[in-house]
Amino acid sequence: MATTDDDVLHVHPDRLLPADPTLRPLARELYESVKDLPIISPHGHVPPQWLADDEPFADPTSLLISPDHYINRLLHASGVDLADLGAGGRELTPEQSRRAFHLLCEHWKVYRGTPMKFWFESVLSDVFGIALVPSERTADEIYDRITAAIATPEFRPRALYQRFGIEFLATTDDPADDLRHHAKLAADETWTGTVAPTLRPDKYLEPATPAWNSLVDTLGQVAGVDTGTYAGWVEAMENRRAFFKAHGAVSSDHSHRDARAERLDDAEAQRLYARARAGEITPTEGDTLRRHFVFQQARMASEDGLVMTMHPGVVRNHHTPTLDAHGADVGADIPMAVEFSEALKPVLSAFGTAPNFQLVLFTIDETVYSRELAPLAGFYPSVYVGAPWWFIDEAEGIKRYRRSITGSAGFSRTSGFIDDTRAFLSIPARHDMNRRIDSAFLAELVADHRLTMAEALDSAYDLVVTQPRKAFKL
Amino acid sequence: MATTDDDVLHVHPDRLLPADPTLRPLARELYESVKDLPIISPHGHVPPQWLADDEPFADPTSLLISPDHYINRLLHASGVDLADLGAGGRELTPEQSRRAFHLLCEHWKVYRGTPMKFWFESVLSDVFGIALVPSERTADEIYDRITAAIATPEFRPRALYQRFGIEFLATTDDPADDLRHHAKLAADETWTGTVAPTLRPDKYLEPATPAWNSLVDTLGQVAGVDTGTYAGWVEAMENRRAFFKAHGAVSSDHSHRDARAERLDDAEAQRLYARARAGEITPTEGDTLRRHFVFQQARMASEDGLVMTMHPGVVRNHHTPTLDAHGADVGADIPMAVEFSEALKPVLSAFGTAPNFQLVLFTIDETVYSRELAPLAGFYPSVYVGAPWWFIDEAEGIKRYRRSITGSAGFSRTSGFIDDTRAFLSIPARHDMNRRIDSAFLAELVADHRLTMAEALDSAYDLVVTQPRKAFKL
Amino acid sequence: MATTDDDVLHVHPDRLLPADPTLRPLARELYESVKDLPIISPHGHVPPQWLADDEPFADPTSLLISPDHYINRLLHASGVDLADLGAGGRELTPEQSRRAFHLLCEHWKVYRGTPMKFWFESVLSDVFGIALVPSERTADEIYDRITAAIATPEFRPRALYQRFGIEFLATTDDPADDLRHHAKLAADETWTGTVAPTLRPDKYLEPATPAWNSLVDTLGQVAGVDTGTYAGWVEAMENRRAFFKAHGAVSSDHSHRDARAERLDDAEAQRLYARARAGEITPTEGDTLRRHFVFQQARMASEDGLVMTMHPGVVRNHHTPTLDAHGADVGADIPMAVEFSEALKPVLSAFGTAPNFQLVLFTIDETVYSRELAPLAGFYPSVYVGAPWWFIDEAEGIKRYRRSITGSAGFSRTSGFIDDTRAFLSIPARHDMNRRIDSAFLAELVADHRLTMAEALDSAYDLVVTQPRKAFKL
Known part of the structure; x- marks a missing residue:
């Protein structure tokens, strides 16, 4: 794939901080003081088996798309069949999994202004180090790089738990x-x-x-x-x-x-x-x-x-x-x-x-x-x-x-x-x-x-x- | 009428754009990119007869006040009788029409902070080219200038439809x-x-x-x-x-x-x-x-x-x-x-x-x-x-x-x-x-x-x- | 008591005015134009007897804490017994009154971001001239200075009514x-x-x-x-x-x-x-x-x-x-x-x-x-x-x-x-x-x-x- 300048994902360090020139430096100082503090997560839905067994994640789609109803629902509203996303625990073949990831990337525009864009871009950039804007053009490269990453020990659940600084x-x-x-x-x-x-x-x-x-x-x-x-x-x-x-x-x-x-x-x-x-x-x-x-x-x-x-x-x-x-x-x-x-x-x-x-x-x-x-x-x-x-x-x-x-x-x-x-x-x-x-x-x-x-x-x-x-x- | 500096209506090109010095130029660039695009109006209440027959509008009040319940209601709350505004399809004599227009101008202050002020000032300024703040002092001049304008071919419904850039x-x-x-x-x-x-x-x-x-x-x-x-x-x-x-x-x-x-x-x-x-x-x-x-x-x-x-x-x-x-x-x-x-x-x-x-x-x-x-x-x-x-x-x-x-x-x-x-x-x-x-x-x-x-x-x-x-x- | 720099209460003249550099001077000009206008208070719960009899206020707690359910409720939520605050008209001994004032000062942090902080700081600073942040350390000094003030004629109800610029x-x-x-x-x-x-x-x-x-x-x-x-x-x-x-x-x-x-x-x-x-x-x-x-x-x-x-x-x-x-x-x-x-x-x-x-x-x-x-x-x-x-x-x-x-x-x-x-x-x-x-x-x-x-x-x-x-x- 030949990526272009438009494909480069810029994740700005000041994102979500107010633009106002008086507020920005104040907000930045406050944010800097807490951004690296441990994560306390007293309510959520991560399967405990992931951490107990510490098996590698299977593929990008079953990790990032299928279980995430925030992602799925807006694709559904955009005309995508939930079955094609592996929703509801449906197993996908490798081809289907890649196809689901393409569907997300092709519809990337619908997430503008939503938190899903912020979260997903942060995952791409901060977790995987992938500086690519999702699109039809970049879908395969992103998919392949995530596939490669989750095969490594650094991306096993327990390693990520530690890396994320989770305390509870x-x-x-x-x-x-x-x-x-x-x-x-x-x-x-x-x-x-x-x-x-x-x-x-x-x-x-x-x-x-x-x-x-x-x-x-x-x-x-x-x-x-x-x-x-x-x-x-x-x-x-x-x-x-x-x-x-x-x-x-x-x-x-x-x-x-x-x-x-x-x-x-x-x-x-x-x-x-x-x-x-x-x-x-x-x-x-x-x-x-x-x-x-x-x-x-x-x-x-x-x-x-x-x-x-x-x-x-x-x-x-x-x-x-x-x-x-x-x-x-x-x-x-x-x-x-x-x-x-x-x-x-x-x-x-x-x-x-x-x-x-x-x-x-x-x-x-x-x-x-x-x-x-x-x-x-x-x-x-x-x-x-x-x-x-x-x-x-x-x-x-x-x-x-x-x-x-x-x-x-x-x-x-x-x-x-x-x-x-x-x-x-x-x-x-x-x-x-x-x-x-x-x-x-x-x-x-x-x-x-x-x-x-x-x-x-x-x-x-x-x-x-x-x-x-x-x-x-x- | 002798108008004063206070009577001059200033319709600022940046109105409603954020004051923040970081935001204003961004907003202006975005606004400039869309401000002249055609208007699509998929739901409204303009009488189709206006465009079908393309007759001149009758007078300023029956055009701008009588049919507009946004304008009427706040005048009513200010003590004006709806009958005096030609509400409900009531026909007004020329004297009553001019009087209704005066009532609006005299109560102009009550529209501060409302969209009616923005819309009406835009109509005065952008549609009629009248740079006057409505008031008891300016009411007659505004009324007369609108009356003169709507008698011309440029202010017939179809001409305005074209000039407004309406597409649908x-x-x-x-x-x-x-x-x-x-x-x-x-x-x-x-x-x-x-x-x-x-x-x-x-x-x-x-x-x-x-x-x-x-x-x-x-x-x-x-x-x-x-x-x-x-x-x-x-x-x-x-x-x-x-x-x-x-x-x-x-x-x-x-x-x-x-x-x-x-x-x-x-x-x-x-x-x-x-x-x-x-x-x-x-x-x-x-x-x-x-x-x-x-x-x-x-x-x-x-x-x-x-x-x-x-x-x-x-x-x-x-x-x-x-x-x-x-x-x-x-x-x-x-x-x-x-x-x-x-x-x-x-x-x-x-x-x-x-x-x-x-x-x-x-x-x-x-x-x-x-x-x-x-x-x-x-x-x-x-x-x-x-x-x-x-x-x-x-x-x-x-x-x-x-x-x-x-x-x-x-x-x-x-x-x-x-x-x-x-x-x-x-x-x-x-x-x-x-x-x-x-x-x-x-x-x-x-x-x-x-x-x-x-x-x-x-x-x-x-x-x-x-x-x-x-x-x-x- | 030895107060420190942290104890100094700074009541900024521009508080609550927008930080934006375009807005602040506009807001300040508007605020300056009205800040000293008389107060019209057409609905409230001040006991008329206070003004009729013009007796000195009894003590800081019965004046500032006991009757103010805004103050009391957040202390209650923080674990304080309402009885200890003199709520519900309960008479407090001098020791209890001082203790109640301590409870407020010790819990001062819970009022951050609330209007109670603004009001109370304004009362301290503007009414009593006390530039101290409430805390365990400053509680006695604040209590004593208020006690002294309300014993003076300047702090009788009628004098305050005049000083506050109340018109009605x-x-x-x-x-x-x-x-x-x-x-x-x-x-x-x-x-x-x-x-x-x-x-x-x-x-x-x-x-x-x-x-x-x-x-x-x-x-x-x-x-x-x-x-x-x-x-x-x-x-x-x-x-x-x-x-x-x-x-x-x-x-x-x-x-x-x-x-x-x-x-x-x-x-x-x-x-x-x-x-x-x-x-x-x-x-x-x-x-x-x-x-x-x-x-x-x-x-x-x-x-x-x-x-x-x-x-x-x-x-x-x-x-x-x-x-x-x-x-x-x-x-x-x-x-x-x-x-x-x-x-x-x-x-x-x-x-x-x-x-x-x-x-x-x-x-x-x-x-x-x-x-x-x-x-x-x-x-x-x-x-x-x-x-x-x-x-x-x-x-x-x-x-x-x-x-x-x-x-x-x-x-x-x-x-x-x-x-x-x-x-x-x-x-x-x-x-x-x-x-x-x-x-x-x-x-x-x-x-x-x-x-x-x-x-x-x-x-x-x-x-x-x-x-x-x-x-x-x-």
Whole structure:
């Protein structure tokens, strides 16, 4: 291939820092102070097996495209078939894999202005040292160079974990999981990182879904408890939480359609549980019991101390034909409006000032930032405003987050950055984007004399180190 | 009149471009690259008769004030009687017309910071060459100079169409319209522009409204179909869509209280249709049938290929006494919260990936930008995020649009600018404002190194040319 | 104490003005033109007794911390017990008072980026001349210097009122209040300021609450009217409104969960009123009657001319244990989503163009700015968009307000700034923050050529003087 000047990828050291001549040097000083600090990643979706087994990655597409629904969805919107990208766990032949990579490169223009462009360019440039703009012309060369790189020891998962400066990495795991990969890492004396599991019990809390009874059977078997009764469900869940905690878990993660958590009296909980076990529960009763289950998770959290993270308000699998053809998590989830103030009143009245309880609230409905999340976190010692998440985890969204949150919650009530990604190689770029934008925001506060530079430098450090440690009890 | 220095209107060439010394030259370069490109106006309310007949405009007030509810509403809020402005189609005497123009000029201050000021100043300066700030002192001179100008051939509608560089102009038309003005233009060999009709069937889709039965009778007569049955309604509507398409229509336009589109089975549709035809349908049933009708419009669109545009969520005729005195569309419509994610699930599951289907979504509830519209358009190949519309079609609103949309939808999923105006003379100013703000936004992405200047120049062109052509199949 | 360089508080004269080198001098010129104009404070919570009796303030904590729920809530979120701050009117011993002040100073860092930092630093620096950054190290010195200052005549309430340049100050008062403090001030020939009462009848409009019957009994006694019947309630309320007006009131203030105001026919109002008086009204009926009561307040306002202010949409006393332990208004109120467009349709159809009626709408749900409030105020001559309030009365919130409102409502439909505070000493700082941000916003409009500097200077003056006078009929 003959590349041209247009093919050269320039990754500017000041990218995402404000252009204003007063702000740029301030932002740069702040960013320089935090850019090389270790990465704390308290919530994400990297498969623990990658680090446990430390096998080489298979090919560029299955590493960078197939599992990344951010990348896939915009290609789908541009007319590409998800099947051609290996979405939904579909295996691709070597030819198909190369073809998928071409599809991305040919459509590179659609990512302009999106974080996917920033992340992907950072991966190319900073992880692989490839200074090429993706295009039809450069696709093969990029593909070949990545293929060559991931065959080397320096690109094995553990080597990258070290090179990325990751200090703590949480995975997301089913309550019935045996956590063998986490155990293997813990038992490996050559491994010096920390990979912690996270309990994600959503499916076990939705009693009106078809799979629920079989899931709860499995939960009982794994926990060694009879889940035929409500008391058994509680005991099994407490048992699994303890098991996760023993394997290093610091949090449980929850995502339902709404944020409601409401206690039933025991008799009503037992009655609805029995109906659910009999397969007779209605969808409305299912919601009622689910909200009680979520309340119980909060009660358990106040006792065992696992941090509770919530990110409600998503219409999952919006496009039924896509669900049927490719399964879940391929980019067809769409946000919806969400409400926290009323929804969380019962659970916060019960546990909002409990010493052991911590609740990190994520949203993809930005309207709740200044209206609900910052006021809640600005009053309750247990509540933290989670980082911008998913559709709003991009440069402008992160700016809006700080601008909306800080007035009533300051910095000390925020969680620090969460990458929430299964795209392992993009983790440094995601944290880097956030550090740049937070530095830009702090620079503004210095430039208009709301903070001294000493205060801003201190807060920049806090946002990267102190806040995630505090919010996730690290 | 003796004018003073204060009366001189300065229309700065860099208006709306960012003040920042780094950004301004970048924005100016981008703006220069697109400012003279032809105007594509795929949705608006200019009367086609103006261009078909090419008669001179009558007077400044009936041209610039009476039909413009943006102008009228803020004068009304300032205590002016709508009747004095010729709102609602009321004819004014020459004295009343001049008096109305005075009222605008006397209240000129209330438009500070609004787009009306930008548009009107652009019209004065760029269309008429009148460099006077409107005021009590200048009102007569401005009025007289406009009166003189519109009497000349250069200010006839067709001459202005050419001078404005309009390439495509869509009007908004009743399904029963005979489109004679469009036909006249098409048959006129001296006319080189394109004026396309747009099907606006709202009234025919609201079976619980008093006028519905008579409208559907008319529809049947015009279509030559018996609309006594549901099947007749469908056939008549398909017939009219084909008629519009044959006359150059590229889209149908839809505005109901909500965005829901939900299919009924045929028996239920027939049952409700029969009740509606008998005048017995309840408001709730009327909503149900209307949502089915909207679903049918989408089904027809997936077959005939007319682009579907939606702009739901308005409390029409908020002030009952104003409706009674002046009729609809005089500035008393007020936006309300709207929901797209759930509402569009059925119709997008059915047609979201259909090759012929395209859906452009407009909103005046900005909360849906990052939460619903950008995620929808970032997944579905059929969905485009429409331009900021109505109350948010102003400088700051357009900025918020790009900042909220781009992270998950990029540029390629957006519709390009829509002026949606009946104020013909303001069309260039409206497109110009948008080009300036888009240039400013792109300049920011260049300045903080998210885009190269070459990428930004390419995207600036796309936003003016490629995107409207793609979204509206031009 | 040995203070260090780090302890020196620098309060920069340009704080909150934009850093951009083009904008800063423009903003400074605008700010300079308004910074020393008198303060109009048409809504707030300063106790009138302070000014009537003009006693010295007791101690720094009961002056600056205990009554300020902005300060308290973020300390509570940081783990401080509200009891230790004297919240809820709890008396503190001198030792406890000093300890509370230490708690604030030790946690000073949590206020970074919040308006509380700006306000408190302005109070320290501008009111007390204390150039010390609060910290564990400086707490005693600051406490002692404030203690000494407030013992002097210069720091008596009336002296501060004069020194602050306050021209008009409204308090918030119960309808049954005898307004003796206002009467005392009015009768005092040595007093040249204006302290007006504001009628806050919320509790008398909520017939389903436990205290309502007893409150309405009292209202009847104070008014000399039998409130056993609905007609009596109306007469008593009209009577008290007249009494307030006679004592200088210019407005009534209303805060319920929603913004609805809906007329019942007399028979239904009488029926529900009788049920309420019998203690038999249901919560749903209570809402219905309350909405009628609010409608009646609007009807009375259209007759007696008192301006009506509304700020709905708050979950009051979100944390039940805090309410039980400390009472209301200690920082545990949390905003919720609110709707104005539909809610106000009946009352605005009835009174929206009535010559005597004025309605100022406040929100803590920012989504309604561009969607509902600006469109309403941009049409109805009676409606003004109130200032950013409570959680959004901070620098970024004020910026968002202007950016969201101005496009459709301009400046002339806004209320001017409202401090709404019981923190008397922070009144100048709060108005100052707003004047700075408004100047910054106007500077942007000048810099990108939307306004001339002459227009901006004129509008800056209007925002401080003309608009509050117009909105509150001063």
